[in-house]
Amino acid sequence: MTTETTSPVRRRLQSIGACDEALEWLADRDLSAMWQECERADWLLWLAATINIDRRLVVRAACRCAREALPIFEDRRPGDGRPRKAIETAEAWCDGRATLDEVRSAARAASRSSFAARSTYAVADAAVAAACAAAVAACADLYAVATCADDTAAYAADAIYVADPVASSRAKTLRDMAATVRGIIPFEVVRAAWEARFAD
Numbered sequence: 001m002t003t004e005t006t007s008p009v010r011r012r013l014q015s016i017g018a019c020d021e022a023l024e025w026l027a028d029r030d031l032s033a034m035w036q037e038c039e040r041a042d043w044l045l046w047l048a049a050t051i052n053i054d055r056r057l058v059v060r061a062a063c064r065c066a067r068e069a070l071p072i073f074e075d076r077r078p079g080d081g082r083p084r085k086a087i088e089t090a091e092a093w094c095d096g097r098a099t100l101d102e103v104r105s106a107a108r109a110a111s112r113s114s115f116a117a118r119s120t121y122a123v124a125d126a127a128v129a130a131a132c133a134a135a136v137a138a139c140a141d142l143y144a145v146a147t148c149a150d151d152t153a154a155y156a157a158d159a160i161y162v163a164d165p166v167a168s169s170r171a172k173t174l175r176d177m178a179a180t181v182r183g184i185i186p187f188e189v190v191r192a193a194w195e196a197r198f199a200d
Contacts, residue, residue: 007026007028009029009030010023010026012194016050016197025040031190031191035182035190036182036187039171039175040174040178041153041174041176041178041180042152042153042157044153044181045065045149046150047190048149048181048190048193049136049145050142052196052197053185053189054189055137055145056093057185058145058149059091059093059094059133060091061184061185062090062132062152062153063091064180064181065152065180066083066086066087066129066133066156068156068173068176068177069125069126070083070084070126072123072126072163073113073130076120076122077113077116077123080113080117082109082110082113082130083126084130085109085110086103086130086133088106089105089134090136090137094137100138103138107134107135110128110130110131111127113127114128114131122162125156125158125159125162126155126156128155129151129152129153129159133148133152135148136149136152154174156177157177158170161173
């Protein structure tokens, strides 16, 4: 595909490191269609973080995705509140009720709980999703923020699918989470951040 036939949205996504699969899906969609039609919460969270949308909005959206998988962890490891604490601490940070040090500590604790549950993939993935959601707030590097945002939805979807592949496919879970992300981060916010990110 030549530069002349590549859409501006595609060129800009390429310039910030969007994956080939996302670029192929994009086709000739404009920014609005891309945001409204994308069925991958992991891609939406990655984009939101990469174009520097207000971190608190990205954290809220990531936490909502992580919460989808939280029952899987809590049903199988009752009494281990570390993943819930990570999500709640990140949400508290969004409201100004927790410090970044508290968020980092909670994220590390949730990560340790995933190692304790590693023999059961769904449970471990649910804990990782919670740790990643908190890390979206705690990371200083924008690349790490985007990676953690993406990973939150991906691990949560994996946990839900592995726990019960009959009840829900990974694709459906990501699609449902994408709607959740759009409910927290409206397109007007995306457009403003996009324009700021790519201002000439």
